[in-house]
Amino acid sequence: MTLLAFLPVAAVDHVLDGYVKARETGNLQVLVDAITHDAQETVQDGVQSLRRILANSPSLCATTFLQNVGAELGANPFLRQVIVENDDGVQYCAAFDQTVRYRTLSENLAIPGFTETLSVVTLEGRQTPLLKITQSFGRDRAVSALVIASPMLLREAMSLTAEIDYLQVALTSGTSILLRGDAAVEQEAERGDYLFARSFAGEIPLKAEAAISFALVRADYSPLDVGFNVVACFLGMLTLVLAIQYARKADIAVFDLERAIVAGEMKPYYQPVINLKTGKLTGCEVLIRWVKKNGEIIPPGVFIDYAEMSGLAIPMTLSLMEQVRYDLEDICRQVPEFKVSINLFEGHFRDGSIVDDIQSVFEGSGISYRQLVFEITERRPLDDKAAANRVMTAMHKLGVRIAMDDAGTGHSNLAYLQTLGIDIIKIDKIFVEMIKDPRTPVPVIDGLIAMARELDIEIVAEGVETQEQALYLRARNVVFAQGYLFAPPMKLSAFLVLANALKPVGHESNLEPGFAVA
Incomplete structure (x- = not known):
C-alpha cells in the first residue's frame, strides 16, 4: 500500500498527457467546426444569390439577367462565376461574357431542404476546387453559381493550420475539396500518435477533419511538467492517507x-x-x-x-x-x-x-x-x-x-x-x-x-x-x-x-x- 504514495509522481506524465489531449483535441474540434460552419454559410449565401438572380430576371442570358449576375458578384465576395447551360453541358452564357471551362470532380448531391444540388468542380488553369450550386430552370436549362468552398482557409488569419499535419474538407460522398497533409494520418490517430477531430456541416453534405501530431503539441506543455511534479509529491502523501481510509471503509x-x-x-x-x-x-x-x-x-x-x-x-x-x-x-x-x-x-x-x-x-x-x-x-x-x-x-x-x-x-x-x-x-x-x-x-x-x-x-x-x-x-x-x-x-x-x-x-x-x- 505504501506504493500508492508514489502513484501521483508516476502518474504525472499520464495526467498531463490526458490534459493535453483533451485541450488540444477540443481546439482542433473548434477549428473543424468553424470550417464546416463557414462552408455552410458560403453555400447558403450562394443559394440566396442564385435565387435572387432568377427571381429578378424575366429571362436567362438577357441584359437584365447579366446585370443581376454582376450585382451579385459585387455583393457576394465568395461568388466566383454564374453559368447557364443545358443538360449536355453546352453553355449559353456566363458572367464576364466568356465561356467557362471547368472539370467536374463529383456527382451532384442533394442539399437537404433545398431544391438546388451541390457538386465540386475546378476551373481550367486553377487548382483550388469550387462548389457548384445548380438550380434547374425549365425543362433542359440549369443555372449554376460557383463559390469558394471554405473561405476561412484562404484568409491570413488561418495561420493556425500551418501546424496541422492533416486537414481535409470533402463532400460526405468522399470527394475531396481540399487536402493538406497525408490522409494516412487518420489511421495513425487510432494509435494515439495524432489527435483527430471531425465535423459535419449541418445542412449541406460536407465534412471537415483534421489531425495534429501529439508529440508536437505535447512539447509546448513541457514547462508544466516541473509544476506537476512538485504538486505530485504533496499528493503522494495525501493519496497514501486516503488509500488507507478507503481500504477500511469502502x-x-x-x-x-x-x-x-x-x-x-x-x-x-x-x-x-x-x-x-x-x-x-x-x-x-x-x-x-x-x-x-x-x-x-x-x-x-x-x-x-x-x-x-x-x-x-x-x-x-x-x-x-x-x-x-x-x-x-x-x-x-x-x-x-x-x-x-x-x-x-x-x-x-x-x-x-x-x-x-x-x-x-x-x-x-x-x-x-x-x-x-x-x-x-x-x-x-x-x-x-x-x-x-x-x-x-x-x-x-x-x-x-x-x-x-x-x-x-x-x-x-x-x-x-x-x-x-x-x-x-x-x-x-x-x-x-x-x-x-x-x-x-x-x-x-x-x-x-x-x-x-x-x-x-x-x-x-x-x-x-x-x-x-x-x-x-x-x-x-x-x-x-x-x-x-x-x-x-x-x-x-x-x-x-x-x-x-x-x-x-x-x-x-x-x-x-x-x-x-x-
Whole structure:
C-alpha cells in the first residue's frame, strides 16, 4: 500500500498527457467546426444569390439577367462565376461574357431542404476546387453559381493550420475539396500518435477533419511538467492517507467481488428489444448489476474491468446464465421467436469453456439455442484470433448467434464481421446520438447500415432515446432497437409487466395472460 504514495509522481506524465489531449483535441474540434460552419454559410449565401438572380430576371442570358449576375458578384465576395447551360453541358452564357471551362470532380448531391444540388468542380488553369450550386430552370436549362468552398482557409488569419499535419474538407460522398497533409494520418490517430477531430456541416453534405501530431503539441506543455511534479509529491502523501481510509471503509472493495458472486448478488437486469415497425417486444438484452444485501445497486462500470482482469468474469457470466434460464424459460418456451442476448468478455474467447457452460445451462431447458444471442464488445481486442474463431465456430454449431456490440467504436475495425462470422451488429449509442432530425442524413449510420445489408447481417440499434431517432432508423429499415425511449434495464418483475403489455411477437394467441414465470 505504501506504493500508492508514489502513484501521483508516476502518474504525472499520464495526467498531463490526458490534459493535453483533451485541450488540444477540443481546439482542433473548434477549428473543424468553424470550417464546416463557414462552408455552410458560403453555400447558403450562394443559394440566396442564385435565387435572387432568377427571381429578378424575366429571362436567362438577357441584359437584365447579366446585370443581376454582376450585382451579385459585387455583393457576394465568395461568388466566383454564374453559368447557364443545358443538360449536355453546352453553355449559353456566363458572367464576364466568356465561356467557362471547368472539370467536374463529383456527382451532384442533394442539399437537404433545398431544391438546388451541390457538386465540386475546378476551373481550367486553377487548382483550388469550387462548389457548384445548380438550380434547374425549365425543362433542359440549369443555372449554376460557383463559390469558394471554405473561405476561412484562404484568409491570413488561418495561420493556425500551418501546424496541422492533416486537414481535409470533402463532400460526405468522399470527394475531396481540399487536402493538406497525408490522409494516412487518420489511421495513425487510432494509435494515439495524432489527435483527430471531425465535423459535419449541418445542412449541406460536407465534412471537415483534421489531425495534429501529439508529440508536437505535447512539447509546448513541457514547462508544466516541473509544476506537476512538485504538486505530485504533496499528493503522494495525501493519496497514501486516503488509500488507507478507503481500504477500511469502502463499501465496494474489489476483493469482495468473488464473495458477491458466490452469494448470488450479481443479478440480471433486462432491457427490452423492440420491433420498430410493429412496436412489439422481440427479446431482451441481459445486463448485470451488483445488488447488495442492503439493497444498494452497483453499476457494472465499477466492477466489470476488475472482473475481466481477475478472471472472475467467467464464473460471473455462468451465474448470470443460470438465473436467465430460470427467469425467462417460460417466456422462451411460449414464444419461440423471443431472443435473449447475453454479453461475453474477451476472456471467454481465450478460455474456451464458454461453449461447455452454454450447453450445461441451456441444454434441455425451455430456452433453445436458436433463441440465444451472445454479444462480444469491440472495446477490448481479441488478441488470439485463432482461439476466438474456434470458440465462435463451436457456438455456431450449437445454433446460437453472435452479435458485435459497440460496432465501429473499438479495436476490431469491423474486420470481425467477416473473419469471425458475426450474425448481428449493434449500432452504438454514440452514433445514434448523432441523429437530430429524421430528415437529415447521418453518413456514419447510413454507412453501417449499408455495410450490414451488403453482408446480410442483422442490425440492432442501441441507445435510442428520442422519437426522431426511432423514425430515422425505421425509415432506413432498421427493425430492432433498444433504449430509454422504450424502457431502461429493469428487474425481472418490471420486465414481465412490460412483456405482458407489449405482447412479444410470435404465437401471441398461445400466451398465458401475465407471463407468470416468477
